[in-house]
Amino acid sequence: GWWYARALDAADAGEPRAPSCAPERSAAAADSAKIGVVVLEDPAGASTARYASSQKYAAAALANKQAYAAHHGYELRVVEAATTPERPAPWSKLTALRENLKDFDWLLYLDGDALIANPAICLERFVDDAYDVVLAEDWGGYNTGVFLVKNSEFSRTLLQDMWDAATTHGLSRRNPWYDHALPFEFEQRALHFLADTPTWRQAAARRADVPRTTGDAAAIRNRIKVLPQCAFNSYLVRPGSRRDAAHAAAAYRPGDFVVHLAGHKGANKAALFEYALRKLVAAPTAATPRCGAVGVG
Numbered sequence: 153g154w155w156y157a158r159a160l161d162a163a164d165a166g167e168p169r170a171p172s173c174a175p176e177r178s179a180a181a182a183d184s185a186k187i188g189v190v191v192l193e194d195p196a197g198a199s200t201a202r203y204a205s206s207q208k209y210a211a212a213a214l215a216n217k218q219a220y221a222a223h224h225g226y227e228l229r230v231v232e233a234a235t236t237p238e239r240p241a242p243w244s245k246l247t248a249l250r251e252n253l254k255d256f257d258w259l260l261y262l263d264g265d266a267l268i269a270n271p272a273i274c275l276e277r278f279v280d281d282a283y284d285v286v287l288a289e290d291w292g293g294y295n296t297g298v299f300l301v302k303n304s305e306f307s308r309t310l311l312q313d314m315w316d317a318a319t320t321h322g323l324s325r326r327n328p329w330y331d332h333a334l335p336f337e338f339e340q341r342a343l344h345f346l347a348d349t350p351t352w353r354q355a356a357a358r359r360a361d362v363p364r365t366t367g368d369a370a371a372i373r374n375r376i377k378v379l380p381q382c383a384f385n386s387y388l389v390r391p392g393s394r395r396d397a398a399h400a401a402a403a404y405r406p407g408d409f410v411v412h413l414a415g416h417k418g419a420n421k422a423a424l425f426e427y428a429l430r431k432l433v434a435a436p437t438a439a440t441p442r443c444g445a446v447g448v449g
Contacts, residue, residue: 168407173382174273178280187275187444188256189221190248192233192264194241209425213264216433220268223436224444226275227256239318242338245296246315253303253311263297265413265421266385267428271436273409274443275300278384283377285310288385290414291398293351294376296340297412298385306375313367314342321345321363333359347372384409388416388424404432 191214194207214230221228231248233241245261253259258279278286284306287299301307318324323334323341335355336344344352348369356362381387381402388411389403404411411432413424 167405169382169405172407173380173386174277174409175379175383177274177277178282181276181279181281185257185276185279185281186255187226187258187260187279188252189217189226189228189260189262189275190245190252191217191228191230191262192241192244192248193230194233194264209422209429210264212429213267213425216267216429216435217262219435220271223271223440224274224442226260226444239315239324240338243315243318243324246311246339249301250308250311250315253301253307256303258300258302260300261296261298262410263412263414265416265425266298267411267413267433268409269386269404269411269428269432270407270409271434272440273384276443278379280377284375286377286379288379288381288383290381290385290387290402292335293349294340294343294347294378295381295385295412295414296343297414298410310346310372310375313346314339317342317345323363333361347376349373382408385412385414386410387412387414388428 193214194210218228220226229248229252231244231252233244234247235241245263249259249261258275260275278300279302280286281302284302284304285299287294287296289295301311318339323345324338325334326337333355334341335351345363346365346367346369348365352362352364356364382405386404386408387402389399411428413421413428416424
């Protein structure tokens with residue numbers, strides 16, 4: 153995995169995006185919205201062996217989020233992940249959101265491998281009360297590694313339905329390496345199923361054993377606001393892959409809010425953690441503008 157990090161280190165990350173990818177604050181955003189941040193912690197070491205090699209960076213990744221939240225006055229809650237035979241640890245983000253959402257107007261969830269790269273960007277720029285969920289899409293569609301959820305009846309129902317889909321529709325089953333019957337994994341798979349996204353429909357067209365929702369998928373899609381990926385879910389992309397438009401749009405550039413190490417496993421993930429923590433992220437300083445509860449948003 154280290155050659156990947158070395159290639160990124162040697163490559164030019166490019167200039168900051170002009171204009172910034174982060175949206176201007178929505179006119180539909182409440183002026184006094186209480187926004188929190190929730191993350192999972194896995195004290196057992198790793199939910200599965202494929203994440204074990206990057207576990208040593210978990211404390212630094214959490215400290216990155218804690219520094220951002222403390223600087224802006226966003227309350228950050230750390231929830232211990234649980235693993236059961238039916239649901240591996242990543243499904244715990246749904247219970248973490250459901251159990252803490254009541255105390256906030258909006259709650260941001262961040263995966264353990266999603267790091268704040270630009271602490272000057274306010275969460276108030278992303279909330280939009282015309283919607284219930286705010287997320288970004290990658291080349292596969294919705295990505296739930298970084299997403300905002302509004303405290304609403306719709307959101308509570310959606311989170312519960314995603315949780316239930318693990319067992320009622322068999323979405324928690326693991327694909328063997330040779331047979332990717334169901335796209336995605338964990339709770340992201342459940343959202344694609346319930347929203348009947350293009351990616352899910354394509355999978356169902358290929359195989360009869362891919363379940364289809366009987367609910368109102370269009371109503372769910374209409375309550376989800378999709379932002380450009382670079383707004384708050386940029387990826388580390390191989391320099392050679394940036395010639396492709398979709399990968400170039402997803403690739404982290406200086407000034408982006410979040411860099412997410414999505415899709416990487418094992419030693420590759422560990423190498424990218426080391427690179428990102430060393431080169432791309434920095435704690436807020438006294439000169440970093442404040443927003444949230446201690447600033448102007």
